[in-house]
Amino acid sequence: MIRKVRITLATVFFIFTTLLFLDFTGTIRHWMGWMAKIQFMPAILAVNAVVIVALILLTLVLGRVYCSVICPLGILQDTIAKIHNIKKKNRYTYSKAISWLRYTMLIIMIAAFFSGLGSLVALLDPYGSFGRIASNLIQPIYELVNNMLAAIAQHYDSYAFYNVDVWIKSMPTFIIAVSTLVILIVLAWRNGRTYCNTICPVGTFLGILSRFSWLKIHIEKDKCVKCGLCTKGCKASCIDFKNYKIDYSRCVVCGNCIDKCHKDAIHYNHNKTGENTERESNKSGDSIDTGKRMFLLSAAIATTAATLAQNKKKVDGGLAVIVNKVAPERQTPLTPPGSISAENMAKHCTGCQLCVSECPNEILRPSTDLSHLMQPIMSYERGYCRIECTRCSHVCPTGAIKPISRSYKSSLQRGHAVWIKKNCIPVTDHKSCGNCARHCPAGAITMVPVNPNDEKSIMVPAVNEAICIGCGACENLCPARPFSAIYVEGHEVHHTI
């Protein structure tokens, strides 16, 4: 029963969390955006007290259900292990916890967090790791399938699907995603939740709490025949059936052992010693109890979810060849609007790539700079930061990008445009242009004669840095290729004009 409820809930969470990363249309986030925000590390980074407290309470009452139901990386491990299980059942054995590694990882994580090594935190965060896998490896497949459907739709004059560009946004992040997935597959294939219980700092932290959880898995000594099936079915390798002992710091309350036990000797209940269960041998009483607990479990999760959902609301002629644009080397990187400052971004981002997957204008991509590795930066070769779009700010679960409104965004300066005379078409081709000025949503560009003493000389753009918001329309639409004649230089701290 516990197992069934767990699998059902985990499936729902896993599917929607994954869809959150796949859906480039920005629809799913309206309904399921909260699923990213109830993740543990994002909640910590966002200093989201409600979620943190709720998750801690959840663990103190029910054990590490977070790891088996909410955490997408945990469910991914279960899925991989399950595939192996089909071939080879009852393959697990009990092993002792590798405590030194667990606590070292936890300490590294905490140290990295407090010393501002955002990339290291991001690397260890299970949610972030999952996000990178989903965004870098699954979203392209999803998009390719979509493009196939779009081609079919076009054939039938339907507008149900539209084509999107599929591209690798940053090599280092892509490689990290691939390596993470490989490590995960190897570990999960061999021994279930090894990653979860030895490397993942979130797992370790919740493990400390779950030792004291109110409800736990217990083995009834008098019913147990020491067949060992529970241990063989335990992907966390935490059941020492010989001594009737369970390592609660590693148990994720998956319920497999309960289902495995022929003798009804394993129960999920509140029992400090584990020996008083002898009194409760009445089967029907037991099943009522289980039902109640199930209700409690799902209700707890549902309430957490509901609270969070409400939280979210608050807050022929032939064609000329076109050369692709080359990204300019920006002295200060551009961070997305809502990120407040480069520092805020570095501190809070867990590199999950949700904003990158969400960006409809192909601007956001993970940074390749070592100190900001995997954290989003903007560049305008493929599009520009359009004034009506605030999608990245609304999906970010960690507070690295704070939710902003359209009107706020239109006055938010995150960079300023810089004119490069030697690339400018009026100067190089002697053709009047003004495409930057025509498309500037802030009206920050005026066309002035190139020769100040000659009113009739050709017009070139002049940028009013005070009102430029750094959206990049000028840079993106500049006809000079591959190097734009006007580009945006980032600001370390964003401010309104």
Place this chain on the structure above:
Amino acid sequence: MKDSNKINRRKFLKVFGVGSIGAIAAMTGCKNPLKKNADLYKEQVEPPKGKMTYRINPHTNDKVSILGFGMMRLPLVGSDQSLESTAPVDQVALNKLVDYAIDHGVNYFDTSPAYSQGNSESATGKALHRHSRNKYYVATKLSNFDPSTQTREKSIEMFNDSLKYLQVDYIDYYLLHAIGMDGMDSFKKRYIDNGILDFLVEKRKTGKIRNLGFSYHGDVKVFDWLVANNDKYHWDFAQIELNYIDWKHAKEINDINTDAEYLYNELDKNGIPAIIMEPLLGGRLSNLPVPLANEIKKRDPEHSVASWAFRYAASPKDVLTVLSGMTYMEHLKDNLLSYCPLKPLTDSDKVFLEDIACKMMEIKTIPCNNCKYCMPCPYGVDIPGIFVHYNKCQNEGLMPQNTRSPNYNKYRREFLIGMDRSVPKLRQADHCIGCGQCKPHCPQSIDIPKELQNIDVFVEQLKENNNI
């Protein structure tokens, strides 16, 4: 003689055959409902014989069929029927069309030395020569557009060639071709300074020309001058553009145009019968924007959209004939259905069409016909691709215009996705820098940069109105 005998025999057989089938149908009709149904089908697409409406030319008492056959775009051999095609005229197909037309009462054929790359007159001559001379009136023109043909000798040669190619001794209707094009100076050069107009008036006296007239496009001053000199030249007819758009809205299409209402009334005042060209406004009135076509179909589901334009053009009483270029048999049949006999428009019909005209004027399409002369744009913009998509949405009534309309979001999505499908993002209107290199190449004189920037602004608004 042998030829005409044959034809008579064939015609006799035809008439006899149709007659007997008709008789059998009449006899068995009431007993056999199947046959009756078959007749209904036929009635819908087969024009009847002997029902053509005729108008009388007051000058020569010619009885002219209200449908005139325009010989400008003749069927060509092969599948390429475009204006640029160099294929020869498909004489077999043309003969078939002409025979069918004459069979159904058409007796006016309008050609010019300039039509069908200069092949029209001889092809028309070949087709008509197979019929007796009193069966048809033939019209041709002095098309001395090229300066080399504007001397007296060359122009006279052109007239004589027409007689030769048409294989006739006299021409029924002879026109000064397209007066008003390039204004008064050009007109004087072509017809006055070389004394050709006087020559033609002389030819009319000798009977080589039975009716002398002119066709008018362009500068209204020339039209006014000719009409003012009617006492001197006694115009037997004049050819003008008339349709339910040009009647009151000609200026809205192009500034140099003149409303047909004015032209017709001027001719009427001077007792000059009108011959109508462009009853379909270059085909636009047979291929209306979908919502307007639907409106017309709603009023009369049994007849074609084009039929309304033909009935409109023929409705003024002093219209002698309405010219239509009919390359395909189905066009000929459809036109005959409108005119065998003509059911003149009622006053409420006219109000209805004026309403359609007003609505058409509201639809702002760009007069681009995708000739691609503007291409390639040095900055990679796909100019015709953008215009084609824009016009398609305009014509089909799929423009996301009113944000409060329930269809706005749907149309908005379709317009933007459709644009991305037909034109790659980097080749869309926002990449036009306005250099203007394309502008002089456009045969339609479209202000391409301006139109592209208008579309750019429109697209930008659509993108900003994203409520998701």
